[in-house]
Amino acid sequence: MMHHATELELQAYADNELSAAESGRIAQILKDDPEALVVFEEIKFAKSLLAVGELEATTPASRQFYWSKIERAIASKNSDIRANSLNPFKRPWLRFGLPAAAAALIILLIALLNRPSVEPPAVAGYFHEIDAPLAEEDAISFHSESAAMTIVWVDSRGY
Amino acid sequence: MTARSDYGGMLEEALVKAARDGDVDAFEELVARHKDKIFARAYSMMRNEDLATDMSQEAWIKGWQRLSQFHGDASFVTWLTRIVINLCLDELRKQKRNRADSIELLDEKSGGVERHMPVHDPNPTERLERAELRQRIDRALGQLSFEHRTVLILHEFEEMEYKEIAKRMGCSIGTVMSRLFYARRRIASLLSGLKREELR
Numbered sequence: 001m002m003h004h005a006t007e008l009e010l011q012a013y014a015d016n017e018l019s020a021a022e023s024g025r026i027a028q029i030l031k032d033d034p035e036a037l038v039v040f041e042e043i044k045f046a047k048s049l050l051a052v053g054e055l056e057a058t059t060p061a062s063r064q065f066y067w068s069k070i071e072r073a074i075a076s077k078n079s080d081i082r083a084n085s086l087n088p089f090k091r092p093w094l095r096f097g098l099p100a101a102a103a104a105l106i107i108l109l110i111a112l113l114n115r116p117s118v119e120p121p122a123v124a125g126y127f128h129e130i131d132a133p134l135a136e137e138d139a140i141s142f143h144s145e146s147a148a149m150t151i152v153w154v155d156s157r158g159y
Numbered sequence: 160m161t162a163r164s165d166y167g168g169m170l171e172e173a174l175v176k177a178a179r180d181g182d183v184d185a186f187e188e189l190v191a192r193h194k195d196k197i198f199a200r201a202y203s204m205m206r207n208e209d210l211a212t213d214m215s216q217e218a219w220i221k222g223w224q225r226l227s228q229f230h231g232d233a234s235f236v237t238w239l240t241r242i243v244i245n246l247c248l249d250e251l252r253k254q255k256r257n258r259a260d261s262i263e264l265l266d267e268k269s270g271g272v273e274r275h276m277p278v279h280d281p282n283p284t285e286r287l288e289r290a291e292l293r294q295r296i297d298r299a300l301g302q303l304s305f306e307h308r309t310v311l312i313l314h315e316f317e318e319m320e321y322k323e324i325a326k327r328m329g330c331s332i333g334t335v336m337s338r339l340f341y342a343r344r345r346i347a348s349l350l351s352g353l354k355r356e357e358l359r
Contacts, residue, residue, distance in 0.1 A: 012336065017321055042344065046344070049292075050296065053316075055294055056195075057198060066212070070219045
């Protein structure tokens with residue numbers, strides 16, 4: 001009994017779907033194997049029958065009746081397209097652009113609200129807690145919020 | 160705007176161009192010229208007049224919407240035939256999901272045919288009227304499962320290669336080859352009496 005793969009190769013040979021090398025191999029099989037020849041002839045028989053062509057069929061509906069459904073559908077689709085073009089929210093770039101712009105705005109607001117303070121809180125706190133024990137001494141002090149530093153000049157000449 | 164009566168004399172390329180520019184009357188002329196061919200392909204696949212009418216009309220509507228995608232690589236009617244084939248395949252898949260597989264499909268391997276057929280005259284049709292023969296072939300095609308019939312139609316009548324059939328039917332090339340083989344075997348079996356009758 002012939003292997004199914006060989007049957008399919010015989011068919012591919014009949015359909016000109018094989019390479020030159022494969023075709024040569026199948027041609028040799030057909031010479032050597034009478035069973036392969038029977039299968040091949042059967043394939044050719046079916047092909048020759050179908051080569052006669054198809055039964056011609058005509059639409060049962062009249063030209064006008066057949067066309068009327070198509071025409072209605074086209075008119076409906078055309079009016080949809082017109083309506084979409086007049087409605088700005090149905091435009092694709094707006095449909096996707098508006099939500100994207102809203103999302104970008106929200107992200108920007110969140111970022112602004114969470115912006116870190118200019119003055120580093122830890123350093124600022126440290127200097128605010130400084131008591132000035134030298135206030136009654138002969139001293140001059142300078143404090144810079146922006147540079148987060150305090151400089152004290154003490155005149156020790158009095159001691 | 161072209162007078163409606165003038166469309167009949169226009170070349171197909173001009174009609175397609177006009178239709179692409181939105182001229183519905185030009186499109187109607189294209190429908191009138193090719194509706195039977197598109198319907199025939201749908202009917203050969205669906206085997207039902209009403210469904211074939213619906214499928215072919217749907218193909219024309221899709222064709223109108225996709226006219227901008229038609230670049231003239233193939234003829235207009237070939238392009239539209241591909242659309243109707245795809246629609247029919249979708250519909251057949253839908254139907255298949257809703258019903259049990261046919262007996263023929265379950266029996267795909269055997270094809271319901273004896274393994275060894277007699278050697279046939281490769282040209283058995285010479286003395287038969289073509290129209291009669293076509294009717295008998297059509298009846299035989301009607302007895303195949305839709306998978307077998309479709310693969311035969313696409314290969315023999317639409318002249319598609321195995322690869323393209325596989326792509327359209329959503330299966331492997333091996334499956335296409337196997338279906339084609341058993342479909343041919345079944346057709347050969349169903350029409351094996353032709354030679355005998357021919358000799359009467």
